[in-house]
Amino acid sequence: MISHLRLNTTKTLSEQISLQVDSKGFEFIIINHPKFDAAFTLHGAHLIHFQVKQQAPLIYLSKTALFDDKKAIRGGVPVCWPWFGNTEESLSKKLPGHGFARISKWEMSIVSETSEGIDLAFTLSANETTKAIWDHDFTLTLKASLSDHVELSLITENTGTETFKYGGALHSYLCVADITQSSIEGLAATYTDSLDSGKQKTAEAVLTVNEPIDTIYSVNNGDVTINDLQNQRKITVNNTGNDSVVVWNPWISGSIAFADMPDDGYQTMMCIESAITSKQGVLVVPGESHTLKTVIK
Ligand code: TA6
Numbered sequence: 138m139i140s141h142l143r144l145n146t147t148k149t150l151s152e153q154i155s156l157q158v159d160s161k162g163f164e165f166i167i168i169n170h171p172k173f174d175a176a177f178t179l180h181g182a183h184l185i186h187f188q189v190k191q192q193a194p195l196i197y198l199s200k201t202a203l204f205d206d207k208k209a210i211r212g213g214v215p216v217c218w219p220w221f222g223n224t225e226e227s228l229s230k231k232l233p234g235h236g237f238a239r240i241s242k243w244e245m246s247i248v249s250e251t252s253e254g255i256d257l258a259f260t261l262s263a264n265e266t267t268k269a270i271w272d273h274d275f276t277l278t279l280k281a282s283l284s285d286h287v288e289l290s291l292i293t294e295n296t297g298t299e300t301f302k303y304g305g306a307l308h309s310y311l312c313v314a315d316i317t318q319s320s321i322e323g324l325a326a327t328y329t330d331s332l333d334s335g336k337q338k339t340a341e342a343v344l345t346v347n348e349p350i351d352t353i354y355s356v357n358n359g360d361v362t363i364n365d366l367q368n369q370r371k372i373t374v375n376n377t378g379n380d381s382v383v384v385w386n387p388w389i390s391g392s393i394a395f396a397d398m399p400d401d402g403y404q405t406m407m408c409i410e411s412a413i414t415s416k417q418g419v420l421v422v423p424g425e426s427h428t429l430k431t432v433i434k
Pocket residue numbers: 209222234235308331351383385408410
């Protein structure tokens with residue numbers, strides 16, 4: 138589902154992993170394992186494709202996503218860090234929505250490559266650019282463990298001398314055949330409706346989506362399941378280290394408004410995000426680290 142990107146191999150990194158570029162030199166990590174295909178960009182350590190052989194893709198990528206080192210990629214699993222959405226501070230300083238990690242260039246190393254799967258580690262460390270935006274010393278590591286499912290662990294390490302707080306999300310866009318024929322179970326009993334002045338509401342046991350949705354559910358401590366009926370499958374998402382689960386679909390109005398999403402893009406995606414959205418965020422003391430994780434099957 139990324140053949141439309143028309144990539145060319147510039148470097149073979151291992152038996153199943155290559156570095157490829159598009160016509161503008163934008164870099165992609167392409168993985169062709171006997172069990173699955175996957176793709177990342179070094180820009181944002183962004184998983185943009187994952188598909189177990191003989192199955193439908195698990196991860197949604199907008200067909201009109203922009204691959205530009207100044208912008209976030211529409212789809213995949215954006216690494217939103219060190220804040221979620223916009224905060225009073227990020228707005229006042231005109232900083233990027235969802236933080237700077239997803240629009241920064243990361244380093245990548247291959248941790249392991251077996252017949253069962255592949256483990257990769259992406260790292261982003263504090264530098265002049267990041268410290269001009271967010272004046273803290275950190276090392277951010279995204280550990281990706283790919284097999285018949287996806288495990289993403291975002292590890293925030295405080296390498297400085299002062300405690301800092303962070304927020305963010307593994308903002309997963311999941312691929313469904315038809316959102317109008319899908320339903321979601323396992324969400325918590327209450328949520329904040331970001332589209333209705335942040336009102337607290339009681340949730341249905343089974344969520345169906347037939348309008349724009351942008352909601353923050355409290356932690357559910359279990360699997361969130363998408364019944365992807367037309368693909369005859371259930372997609373399960375299990376999150377840890379999060380303080381909330383964000384559920385988002387821009388619907389037709391949002392898709393039309395996005396230049397990097399087809400007008401009908403909303404029909405085949407659903408965001409179920411492992412998120413830290415509370416005002417207090419997560420405090421990380423010097424020398425310590427915190428892990429935000431999502432497992433998608
Ligand atoms: O996760 C939900 C959300 O915060 C929505 O409010 C919407 O802004 C979405 O993220 C996408 O944000 P983006 O900056 O990637 O367009």
